[in-house]
Amino acid sequence: MLDAAQALVVSDGAARFTLDAVAKRAGVSKGGLMYNFPTKEALLKAMLERLVTHNAAAHAALTERLPDKPGRSLKAYVMNSVRAIDDDDRVSAALLAAVANDPGLLKPASDYFAQRFAKLSRDVPFERAALVYLATEGLWTLELLKMLPFNARQRARIVRHLLKLADEGTDE
Amino acid sequence: MLDAAQALVVSDGAARFTLDAVAKRAGVSKGGLMYNFPTKEALLKAMLERLVTHNAAAHAALTERLPDKPGRSLKAYVMNSVRAIDDDDRVSAALLAAVANDPGLLKPASDYFAQRFAKLSRDVPFERAALVYLATEGLWTLELLKMLPFNARQRARIVRHLLKLADEGTDE
DNA sequence: GTCTATAGTCCGATAGAC
DNA sequence: GTCTATCGGACTATAGAC
Numbered sequence: 001m002l003d004a005a006q007a008l009v010v011s012d013g014a015a016r017f018t019l020d021a022v023a024k025r026a027g028v029s030k031g032g033l034m035y036n037f038p039t040k041e042a043l044l045k046a047m048l049e050r051l052v053t054h055n056a057a058a059h060a061a062l063t064e065r066l067p068d069k070p071g072r073s074l075k076a077y078v079m080n081s082v083r084a085i086d087d088d089d090r091v092s093a094a095l096l097a098a099v100a101n102d103p104g105l106l107k108p109a110s111d112y113f114a115q116r117f118a119k120l121s122r123d124v125p126f127e128r129a130a131l132v133y134l135a136t137e138g139l140w141t142l143e144l145l146k147m148l149p150f151n152a153r154q155r156a157r158i159v160r161h162l163l164k165l166a167d168e169g170t171d172e
Numbered sequence: 173m174l175d176a177a178q179a180l181v182v183s184d185g186a187a188r189f190t191l192d193a194v195a196k197r198a199g200v201s202k203g204g205l206m207y208n209f210p211t212k213e214a215l216l217k218a219m220l221e222r223l224v225t226h227n228a229a230a231h232a233a234l235t236e237r238l239p240d241k242p243g244r245s246l247k248a249y250v251m252n253s254v255r256a257i258d259d260d261d262r263v264s265a266a267l268l269a270a271v272a273n274d275p276g277l278l279k280p281a282s283d284y285f286a287q288r289f290a291k292l293s294r295d296v297p298f299e300r301a302a303l304v305y306l307a308t309e310g311l312w313t314l315e316l317l318k319m320l321p322f323n324a325r326q327r328a329r330i331v332r333h334l335l336k337l338a339d340e341g342t343d344e
Numbered sequence: 345g346t347c348t349a350t351a352g353t354c355c356g357a358t359a360g361a362c
Numbered sequence: 363g364t365c366t367a368t369c370g371g372a373c374t375a376t377a378g379a380c
Contacts (some may be wrong), residue, residue, distance in 0.1 A: 204356090
């Protein structure tokens with residue numbers, strides 16, 4: 001059912017994300033859907049938690065494949081964020097819109113964000129880690145909203161710069 | 173009427189942003205509201221354009237008050253973005269949610285973004301300008317969504333760093 | 345557990361009087 | 363131009379059969 005819900009927001013956007021549509025896409029009745037998720041909010045929360053889990057797993061896998069030296073976690077974060085936009089990202093955008101009015105819904109993700117930076121910046125000077133982190137987040141957000149004012153070449157140049165900054169580790 | 177619409181999204185959020193509510197807040201009937209804005213989309217578009225105008229004016233005013241040396245436009249942009257969150261920002265957040273599914277609505281803002289960076293980066297090395305720009309945008313976005321993983325001291329440190337980077341101009 | 349059917353609410357937009 | 367009144371539709375959630 002969560003698969004169907006995610007596929008729906010990816011293809012139709014957040015506006016068409018209704019219980020009827022999700023049930024139809026999942027091949028169950030609305031009653032069946034609401035047996036598993038008592039309210040729509042419960043469904044949204046489950047989708048959000050799955051996104052966070054996916055993201056954490058992707059970052060962990062990427063980190064392991066990098067040499068174990070200072071900044072590798074931050075570097076993996078950058079790499080994981082600048083990939084081509086995929087379905088998970090599109091789900092993020094739709095959910096962002098859906099939950100923008102319900103700050104409580106974002107609480108679990110908020111905690112995830114706070115802990116994530118703490119881990120990323122452990123072996124990198126604070127200011128540089130924060131700069132790379134914020135710039136990466138800005139890049140991801142603007143790209144998602146199709147408001148990134150860079151062409152492909154400029155974007156590649158920026159990504160290279162971010163990775164270099166993350167890689168330089170503690171030698172400042 | 174636009175004032176009332178903005179006040180409404182600030183106080184009640186995007187979910188309660190209905191034509192009835194806007195009309196009531198503006199002290200007119202729904203018919204009167206829809207005489208001026210034929211559809212809800214027209215109303216949203218007008219609000220967006222006013223936001224862009226406000227933002228451009230604030231940046232211009234801030235720029236003028238800085239000494240005329242390389243990087244002053246970029247510096248003014250950073251300063252204009254890291255102020256305490258105000259009503260305009262809250263409107264931005266609500267509109268972000270409202271228009272996330274309608275990419276066409278964002279077109280005018282998208283053009284504004286593209287031109288804005290071109291101006292900001294005119295007298296600063298590209299990579300540094302892009303880094304400062306993206307990090308500032310990331311800071312603004314995360315703060316708006318209450319997902320900024322920094323305390324007040326760390327935030328001040330980051331802002332200082334961003335301003336310094338913008339200020340160093342072309343001496344790289 | 346999963347279904348059908350429907351209750352109850354709210355929205356955007358229209359029609360027509362004044 | 364601005365009002366009142368209302369339409370048609372879509373939504374979440376519930377009730378109850380099987």
